[in-house]
Amino acid sequence: MKGQVSSDDDYSSDEETNQVLIATKKTTGKDAFDQTEESGDENSDEEHQALDSEDEEVEEEKEDTKEAADEQDDQEHTSNEEIDEDLDLERLKKERLERLKKMRTVNKGKHKTGVVYLSKIPPYMKPAKMRQLLSRFGDVDRLFLKREDDQKHKTRVRGGGNKKVMFEEGWIEFVRKKDAKLCAETMNGNIIGGKKGNFYHDDVMNVKYLSGFKWADLTEQIARENDIRQTKLQLEVSQANKMNAEFIRNVERSKMLDNIRASKKRNSPATKGEAAQDGKSDHVFKQRRVTTNRAAGPEKHKQASSERLNTVIENLF
DSSP states (O other): OHHHHHHHHHHHHHHHHHHHHHHHHHHHHHHHHHHHHHHHHHHHHHHHHHHHHHHHHHHHHHHHHHHHHHHHHHHHHHHHHHHHHHHHHHHHHHHHHHHHHHHHHHHHHHSOOEEEEEEEOOTTOOHHHHHHHHTTSSOEEEEEEEEOOHHHHHHHHHTTOOOSOOEEEEEEEESSHHHHHHHHHHHTTSBOOSOTTOTTTTOBOEEEEETTOOHHHHHHHHHHHHHHHHHHHHHHHHHHHHHHHHHHHHHHHHHHHHHHHHHHHHHOHHHHHHHHHHTOOSOOOOOOOOOBOOTTSOTTTBOOOOHHHHHHHHHHO
16 A cells, blocks of 8 residues: 555655656746747837838928928929019000001091191100190101201201201191191191290290191102112212213223334334434443453553552552
């Protein structure tokens, strides 16, 4: 019984030890698994932090690029707005000019135009001043003032006069015929007036209304006068060229005739016979002086002994 008890006790103790070993193995394995899980968790946390930092950097870069793109869009938008404003101003100017042209054409269509003639322009008055002066009678459409000749201007300046430009006569077109008639009746033979200190206060105006005269007649007349002046100038230039060519041709012909006469006179037999009878030839040759030292030679051809040679001989002997 004792032997069985001991054997049972040994068996129970072996089982206990085995159970203890298994428990320790389980605990060690569990601890190792827990440590690996903890280390894995730590590594995963670090990776998450690194990924979060990278995501933040990417987001910051995206925000920077978005801000730069927004700034560029704003600049382009402002530049486009400026360009649009410039285009709008140009469009408004064109529309205004077209509107004025239409108003003029409408006014001309509604009313008959009238033209007045100015036989004398106050000295040194410019077209802008004339338009301002006559616009109080009505709407002035077109205005033309004829300048003085350049020769008159040069002589006036050379004589010590004013260098400003002067106008001799002019034509003004009013939109309404009644305004032109009113201007002619009011201004003809009267002074310009205005303030007493005005430069043109005492100048008298000579104005005449041209009945049945239109601006197209004036332009036709001016074009006709210009054509006549141009044709006259072309005729004068062509005549002068012809005269110059004829003069040059006559001069060359006279030179040729003189040369022919001289050659004929030089080659004629009468002139050759006269030259032979006189013993004279046309050519003259220069002769050298003949000298000799011979005893039998003529005295005029002998060389005279020089005094220097005689003195040298005397000194030797």
